[in-house]
Amino acid sequence: MKIAIIGGGVAAFEAAKNIRSLSDEAEVTIYSREAVPPYRRPALSRMAAEELADAQFYIKPASFYAENRIGLELGRTLCAIDTKTKTLTFDSGVPAHYDRLLLATGSHCFYPPVPGMDLDGVMSLREYADLQKLRARLDAGVKRAAVIGGGLLGLELAQSLLERGCTVTVIEGSSLLLPRNLDEEAAGVVLKRLAGIDNLTLRFGCSVKEVAGKDGRAVGVTLADGTCEADLVMVSAGVRANIEVAAAAGIPCNRGIVADSCLRTGVAEIYAAGDCAEVAGASYGLYDAARSMGSVAARNLLGEEQPFVSQAYPARLSVFGVKLFSAGKLAGARSETTQDAAAGTFRKLFYDDSNRLIGCILVGDLREAVKLQSQIIPVRERA
Ligand SMILES: Cc1cc2nc3c(=O)[nH]c(=O)nc-3n(C[C@H](O)[C@H](O)[C@H](O)COP(=O)(O)OP(=O)(O)OC[C@H]3O[C@@H](n4cnc5c(N)ncnc54)[C@H](O)[C@@H]3O)c2cc1C
Incomplete structure (x- = not known):
């Protein structure tokens, strides 16, 4: 079975890696319009100021793909999908056939519609x-x-x-x-x-x-x-899902490529994962969500039926010497704040009306982050 994966981000990488570890037979190829192998996209902001070692930047070294028999076609932009003949057309003019297809095309930055956005600089x-x-x-x-x-x-x-x-x-x-x-x-x-x-x-x-x-x-x-x-x-005013090629092929799209909880799109044998997907009505735009969808997509592409289960994905930031972490719902029936101005720490916990933890914010001292995140009641269990 030929599985084609479009996109060179974490969702594409996780899907390919998991397909290979679950199946020896499947032929799997990643097609990315980028010139470099999949990397940790969030590192781009740091890379504007400092060079990171390849091991910190790339998810895996280039040799990983050959060693695991994962085709890696770089500099290939998908232009069209013929869903009847299962043919992909790329800008290079060289077509490819698929039996199953995963769209992991990510998103692009939204430019506010004001004059001057096309200026140099x-x-x-x-x-x-x-x-x-x-x-x-x-x-x-x-x-x-x-x-x-x-x-x-x-x-x-x-x-x-x-x-x-x-x-x-x-x-x-x-x-x-x-x-x-x-x-x-x-x-x-x-x-x-x-x-x-x-x-x-x-x-x-x-x-x-x-x-x-x-x-x-x-x-x-x-x-x-x-x-x-x-x-x-x-x-840096938000992102929009890359849906154009999918929409032109007749795959149902809304804000993202519409997918069910098993990441199946409205067209047979075509799946979507990561930032480009709108799964059961939700879009994520988060690295961990894309990674998790990639591994779930691998199982479904191979014929299993595994749903993607969303979590309370946290936000982390460390800028200008300030570290912060937040997760869950940041409003509730009751909240509890502790802070130490001298130490520069702040901690706020949010509870629902049954006194269950539903969200938290930590500033300065993040040592409790993992513990608190694990205690937050998942959305589906909230009343
Ligand atoms: C600077 C920066 C910092 C970020 N920081 C964080 C953070 O701190 N925490 C967090 O959770 N998230 C962060 N994100 C968001 C996170 O990186 C994304 O949610 C994640 O990368 C999505 O993964 P993906 O695989 O779905 O898509 P992407 O990583 O966007 O990859 C999509 C790939 O598809 C390729 N592609 C698109 N169209 C085509 C086509 N037609 N043909 C071939 N290839 C195509 C693209 O070139 C790209 O390689 C950050 C993003 C950026 C840009």
Whole structure:
């Protein structure tokens, strides 16, 4: 049986690895439009400032694929799927046949629909090729940067840009810091720790009107209430699933490629996993969820019937000397806060009306993170 996997991310890698460990016979090939083997995508933000060893960056060395008889076709962009003849068309013009297909095409950065997003100097960081472009800009001496989007990724990126010698303005539409990962009280605590960092300006509750340009190059960002000068504008304002090729092939798509709990799409023999998939109505956009879907997809591609079970995926961040962890639901019938301002620690636990732990936020001291995460009541068990 020929299994084709589209995408060079963690979902694709996990699927291929698990297929090989479960079946000696299946022929499995990863087709990725990227020029490099699957790597730990979250490391891209750090890589803007520092070189990581290959062992830290790549999920496995290149030799792993040959040793495990996993075909790895790099620089191959899937352009079309003929679901009747089970034929894949790539930009190279060389087609491929599949018996079963896994779409693990991930997502792309969303660019807010305002003027100037096409100017030279406006970019995002999603793939290895983006990292190379960003590094080239920084090597060329860019010094004033704006980051549109103050989420986890935006803050990580801001730190790397500061370390590369830029002055950085982070522009966030929400009036709160990290609204998906912190509640108001915790956001206030973290914000105090981030205030006063040299060359870093955080602007909240700001809407971007346009990226201003001169001679085709970005020179700043115009906000509803002012401007900020920038030769480099990094867009980190959320992601959208890569669904275009699937949709054009008639595979039902919504925000993502629609899949049931066993990751089956609406077309026989075609599965979806990771950021590109909308599983039982939910999209995740998280590394651990994509990894877990990849291994579940492997079993289903081989004919088993194993559902993907979602968990309370935590958020972790370590920027500007502040470590934070949050998991579960960040509001409840009751909460309990302890903090030590001198030590820079904060801990907030959220309980439901039966006094069961449903979420937590830790700042500064994360030693309890794993224990608390394991105690959080899964969503399906909540009343
Ligand atoms: C800078 C950065 C930091 C992040 N930090 C975190 C974090 O701290 N925690 C966390 O949980 N998540 C984080 N994420 C998100 C996480 O990386 C993703 O959720 C995860 O990588 C999704 O894995 P995936 O395999 O579904 O897709 P992806 O990793 O996006 O891989 C998709 C692959 O498909 C390829 N592809 C797309 N279309 C085609 C096509 N037509 N033909 C061939 N190949 C194609 C792409 O080139 C890519 O290689 C971060 C993401 C980024 C970019």
